[in-house]
Every structure is written in structure tokens, then in C-alpha cells.
Amino acid sequence: MPPPPGIVPPANDIVTLSLISHTNAGKTTLARTLLRQDVGEVADAAHVTLFNTSYSLLEQEARLLRLWDTPGFGDSARLLKRLQRERNPLLWFLSQAWDRITDKPLWCSQQALKNVRDEADVVLYLVNAAEPPQAAGYITPEMEILTWVGKPVLVLLNQTGSALDVQAERLEIETWRQHMATWPIVKGVLCLDAFARCWVQEDQLMDRLALLLTDTKKEAFKHLRRGWQRRNLETFHQSSRIVSELLTAAVVDGIDVRSETLWERIGIGRGELNKEYQDAREQLAARLADRVTLATNQLIHLHGLEGQAARRLGNLTQEQFHLPSQVPEAIWSTLGSVAGGAMGGLIADLKMGGMTFGGGALVGGIAAGLGAYALIKSYNLVRGGDHRLHWSFEHFREQVRLALLTYLAVAHYGRGRGEWQESPDPAHWNSLCSRIIDEHDDGITRLWKSGVEAGTQPDVISKSAHSLIQDCLKCLLLRLYPTAKLSMS
Ligand SMILES: Nc1nc2c(ncn2[C@@H]2O[C@H](COP(=O)(O)OP(=O)(O)OP(=O)(O)O)[C@@H](O)[C@H]2O)c(=O)[nH]1
Ligand SMILES: [Mg+2]
Numbered sequence: 238m239p240p241p242p243g244i245v246p247p248a249n250d251i252v253t254l255s256l257i258s259h260t261n262a263g264k265t266t267l268a269r270t271l272l273r274q275d276v277g278e279v280a281d282a283a284h285v286t287l288f289n290t291s292y293s294l295l296e297q298e299a300r301l302l303r304l305w306d307t308p309g310f311g312d313s314a315r316l317l318k319r320l321q322r323e324r325n326p327l328l329w330f331l332s333q334a335w336d337r338i339t340d341k342p343l344w345c346s347q348q349a350l351k352n353v354r355d356e357a358d359v360v361l362y363l364v365n366a367a368e369p370p371q372a373a374g375y376i377t378p379e380m381e382i383l384t385w386v387g388k389p390v391l392v393l394l395n396q397t398g399s400a401l402d403v404q405a406e407r408l409e410i411e412t413w414r415q416h417m418a419t420w421p422i423v424k425g426v427l428c429l430d431a432f433a434r435c436w437v438q439e440d441q442l443m444d445r446l447a448l449l450l451t452d453t454k455k456e457a458f459k460h461l462r463r464g465w466q467r468r469n470l471e472t473f474h475q476s477s478r479i480v481s482e483l484l485t486a487a488v489v490d491g492i493d494v495r496s497e498t499l500w501e502r503i504g505i506g507r508g509e510l511n512k513e514y515q516d517a518r519e520q521l522a523a524r525l526a527d528r529v530t531l532a533t534n535q536l537i538h539l540h541g542l543e544g545q546a547a548r549r550l551g552n553l554t555q556e557q558f559h560l561p562s563q564v565p566e567a568i569w570s571t572l573g574s575v576a577g578g579a580m581g582g583l584i585a586d587l588k589m590g591g592m593t594f595g596g597g598a599l600v601g602g603i604a605a606g607l608g609a610y611a612l613i614k615s616y617n618l619v620r621g622g623d624h625r626l627h628w629s630f631e632h633f634r635e636q637v638r639l640a641l642l643t644y645l646a647v648a649h650y651g652r653g654r655g656e657w658q659e660s661p662d663p664a665h666w667n668s669l670c671s672r673i674i675d676e677h678d679d680g681i682t683r684l685w686k687s688g689v690e691a692g693t694q695p696d697v698i699s700k701s702a703h704s705l706i707q708d709c710l711k712c713l714l715l716r717l718y719p720t721a722k723l724s725m726s
Contacts, residue, residue, distance in 0.1 A: 250300040250457045252450065253291075253356050257349055257383070258363035259375040260284050260309025260342075263395045263653070267363060267431040268292065268306045270651035271439065273541025277306055279653070284311060284341050289352045297464030300457045305356055307349040310379050311342025317378035327354070327385045350382065357388050359449050366394035366409060366428075370416035380420040389449045390422045391442070393429040400433045400649050402665040403719065424449050431653040436469045436540075437714055437721040466725060473723065475539055476648070477710050480640045481702040483532040487636050488688025489695050490524060491625030492517040517626045518618060525628075529639070536647040537657045544656030621689040633685045634674060637709075641670045644710060673712050680705040 245251070256264040265277040265286050272292055278285050286308050295302040310316075320326035331351055335344040353360055360383065364373060383390060394413060401409065410426050417423040425445050429438055443462045450458050494513045500506055533546035618626040628636070645666050650657060674681065684702055687693040711723050 246299050246301050249453045251303055252454050252458050252461060253303045253358045255305040255307060255352050255357035255360050256363065257307055257353060257360050258309055259313065259379060260311045260345065262309065262363045262365045263431050264309065264363055265306050266653035267395060268304060269653035270431045270434065271304060273652050284308060284345050287337065287345065289348055295461055295464055298460050300460050302461045305352050307352045308345035310346045310349055310375065313375045313378040316343065316346055317381055320382065350386065353383065353386050353388055358454055359446055360388050360390045361393055362390045363393050363395045365396045367396040370413055384420060384422050387422060389424045391445055392417050392423055392426040394426065395431055397428055397430045399663045400435065431651045433649050434651055435649045435718065437718045440466055440469060440722060441720065470725060472539055476536055476644060477707040478703060479532050479535045480644055481706040482699065483528055483640055484637060484706065485695060485699045485702045486528055487525065487628055487633055488685050488698060490521060491621055491623060491627045492520055494626050533643055536644065540647050542650055542652055542657050619689065622692050627689040630685050634681060637674055637681055638670050641673065641709060641713060642666060645713065669713060669716055673709050677705060677709050
């Protein structure tokens with residue numbers, strides 16, 4: 238329960254984190270990602286944030302987890318040199334009256350340092366991991382200055398690029414850990430990219446913080462950490478519900494098309510039936526695209542993000558359906574945009590290839606995206622147990638892949654990055670999704686059969702879809718983040 242408005246919890250019930258870094262490393266951006274809110278001002282320029290500002294990261298059972306965004310350090314090497322001339326450098330520096338306009342780097346550094354001294358239980362020190370630690374000349378002076386204050390520091394690797402695989406992340410952390418080992422105030426190094434972090438990594442941050450707090454704050458933090466974890470897990474459960482409903486709808490959806498006559502079966506006078514098949518395909522594809530867009534939007538909003546999945550359905554006119562196996566441009570756009578990245582690109586290539594499948598360009602491109610190829614090759618319908626036309630199993634399997642990739646993309650998208658937009662998927666996600674789908678092949682087959690062949694009641698299908706998808710998503714996250722806790726501790 239939050240404290241009544243206007244009532245500040247006692248000091249021991251407030252845990253305070255200060256975002257500190259060299260200017261322009263991404264503090265305000267990370268604050269946005271952690272808060273799921275567009276706070277402060279962000280720009281690719283030095284000294285954008287000029288004042289310390291506090292935010293409530295979480296209120297839980299009358300306890301408060303507070304996050305400070307601060308101005309960035311500037312001109313750090315010169316500042317350290319100047320401070321080293323003083324007998325009591327910290328006291329001297331903090332008592333000076335720097336001008337906010339003419340001495341901006343000093344003003345900002347002073348604000349940040351005051352915040353660390355007066356407020357922080359733990360300093361979250363961001364570094365721009367796009368460059369190697371040796372190249373970041375600002376680190377040594379800033380660590381020396383922070384050492385005078387003496388608060389525990391967790392180093393957060395920001396700007397690591399798109400989500401890393403397990404090995405790459407370990408290597409990155411180890412490189413930085415070794416570099417930062419010189420300073421005893423540094424208690425740990427974590428990857429937490431404001432653009433591409435996964436919520437699971439926020440839980441890891443909470444785990445580390447628990448070890449760094451003084452005894453007086455440990456009890457409060459225990460509740461706050463549990464509240465944070467519960468909120469994230471709730472989002473995870475709701476996400477698996479959304480994904481499983483999407484896939485349930487895919488196996489249940491079907492369209493009545495009359496069976497072939499004897500003449501039609503041997504190829505005589507099939508024109509009318511072909512047209513019926515085309516219409517059915519068009520309708521199923523449009524409904525699928527609608528559902529995928531809707532589910533993606535639900536995931537986006539559930540994760541505290543802004544924006545909409547790209548929706549380019551446009552007109553589903555007859556001209557877009559030249560051949561029985563040809564897919565309307567608009568559907569590819571939608572599927573491609575949801576799949577994002579490699580798959581999206583491949584789908585575009587396939588479209589360019591004119592769906593002829595024989596083209597060398599197409600075959601050459603298949604290695605990276607078998608999934609997309611299968612999606613096309615099997616853009617196919619089958620007659621279900623109810624005699625209606627349904628998605629084929631192969632197509633459904635690719636829908637599962639798209640759904641898993643979509644979930645990963647949303648779960649990693651940091652609000653600090655701005656409105657949701659499609660972006661390239663890291664290559665390792667695609668192969669990982671293939672493995673997870675292979676490992677769950679029995680369950681996926683059963684799910685498809687229950688809808689298409691057995692005509693099982695949707696609510697029964699939905700239940701088994703939910704446990705299957707939840708398991709797939711858990712496996713995905715655990716492969717990407719082996720220490721993730723996906724149930725309440
Ligand atoms: N690619 C990438 N860019 C980032 C990331 N985090 C921040 N940025 C960019 O870095 C620039 C600076 O971000 P800010 O959040 O304003 O940085 P800051 O540390 O608050 O800067 P000051 O307040 O000026 O000290 C912006 O252009 C951000 O878009 C990230 O994780 N990845
Ligand atoms: Mg800022």
C-alpha cells in the first residue's frame with residue numbers, strides 16, 4: 238500500500254539510488270526506462286540535465302524506492318587536478334559558488350557530488366560501453382572523486398548496442414570488472430542498456446542492491462525488491478497470456494469453403510473454386526495480421542511503452558492477390574514489421590524475388606532466415622476436421638516463432654529509446670527461437686491439432702496454449718539470462 242499522499246516514509250523506509258555518470262552517458266534515458274515514463278530532458282549533448290531531480294521508482298507497503306537523476310560530471314580530469322591541490326577537496330569543492338552558465342561543467346559536477354553525499358544509499362554509475370574502458374579517460378578522475386565520498390558504487394554498462402548473447406555479455410562485464418577493480422568503492426558491474434535491457438536484468442540489479450545496503454535499510458529493501466519482482470512477473474504472466482491467446486486464435490480460426498467437385502479435382506473448371514480459396518486466404522491473412530498487430534500493441538502498452546506496432550494493412554484489393562500462393566503486400570509489411578530485423582528484411586527480399594522461390598537470390602538468403610522462407614513456402618491452408626480451411630501446421634509454427642520474437646523485442650525495449658519502433662533482432666534470438674520451437678515441437682503440434690483437427694473447445698485450447706507458451710518464454714529468458722528468477726522468491 239502506498240503511503241498516504243504528502244506523507245514521507247521514515248528515513249529507514251526510503252532506499253535511494255543516484256544515477257551518476259560523465260555527462261551524456263545516458264542517465265536521464267535510463268531513468269526513463271526504469272520509470273516507464275518520459276521524465277527530464279534527453280539530448281545528445283553535454284550538460285542537458287542541470288538539476289538533481291528525484292523520482293519514485295516504487296512505493297510498496299509504505300516504503301519508497303527513490304531514484305535521483307543528476308547532472309553529469311564534466312571536465313573531470315581538470316577538476317581532479319584542481320581538487321588535489323586542496324587539503325579537504327570535497328569540502329572545498331562543495332562549498333564553492335559555481336556559476337551555472339559560465340562554469341557549467343563545475344556546476345554540474347558539484348550538483349552530482351552533493352547528491353551522492355547527501356542522498357545516495359548506492360551510486361549507479363553509468364558508463365558508455367560503446368567504447369572500451371581504457372578509452373574512457375573520464376573514469377579515473379570520477380572514481381577518484383567519488384572515492385572521497387565513499388558510497389558503494391554499482392557500475393552499469395549502458396549503450397552496449399543490441400541485446401548481447403550470454404558469452405558476449407559475460408565478456409563485456411569481465412572486461413569492465415577488471416578495469417574498475419582498482420577502486421574499492423566499486424561493488425559490481427552489470428549490463429543495463431537503456432535502449433535494449435530486458436526487465437529480467439532489472440531484477441538482477443535489485444539482487445545486487447540488496448547486498449550493498451546498510452542494515453538499517455535492508456528490511457525496507459526486502460519489501461521493495463519483492464514488489465519490483467512481483468510487478469515484473471505480473472507483466473510476464475500477462476504477456477504469456479496475450480501471446481497464447483494470439484496463437485489459440487490462429488488454430489481456431491477457419492473459413493468455410495466448399496469441397497472440390499470431381500471435375501475440379503482433376504483440374505477442370507477450377508476457376509471459381511480457386512477464387513474461393515483466394516478469398517479465404519485473404520480473409521485469414523487479414524485477420525491474422527489484425528490479431529498480430531493487436532497483440533503487439535497490447536504487449537507494448539503492458540510493458541509501459543508508448544507507440545503502436547506498424548500497421549500498414551492498407552487496401553486488401555484483389556490486385557494484390559495475383560497467384561494463389563501470393564500474399565498481399567500489406568500482410569507482408571505487417572508480418573515483416575512485427576518480425577523485425579533479419580526476418581523482416583528477408584521477407585522483403587522474398588517479395589522482391591516475386592515469390593518464384595526458384596531465384597538464386599532467394600536461395601542464397603535462406604540460410605539466415607529459414608523461418609521466413611518456411612512462412613512463404615507453407616503459406617498454405619489445410620482442411621480441418623470441421624472441413625473449414627485453417628492455417629497449415631508449418632505456417633502455424635512460423636507464427637509461433639513470430640510471436641516469440643515479438644515478445645523478446647518488446648521485453649527488451651527500453652522506454653528511454655522513445656516510441657516503439659521495429660528494429661533489427663539480434664541474430665542469436667532467431668536461432669534461439671528455432672531451438673526452443675524444436676524442443677517444444679510436441680506441444681506445438683498438439684496445440685495445432687487440437688484446434689485444426691480435433692476441434693477442441695477454444696477455452697480448453699487456450700489453457701494448454703498458455704502453459705506451453707509460458708514455458709517457451711521462460712526457456713527463452715533463461716537461455717538469455719541464466720540467473721533470471723521467473724517465479725517469486
Ligand atoms: N544507443 C544508445 N543511446 C543511448 C542510450 N542511452 C542514452 N543514449 C543516448 O545518449 C544521449 C544522451 O542521453 P541522456 O540521457 O541525455 O544522457 P545524460 O547522461 O542524462 O546526459 P546529461 O544530463 O547531459 O549529463 C542521447 O542521445 C540518448 O539517446 C543507450 O542505451 N543506447
Ligand atoms: Mg540527463
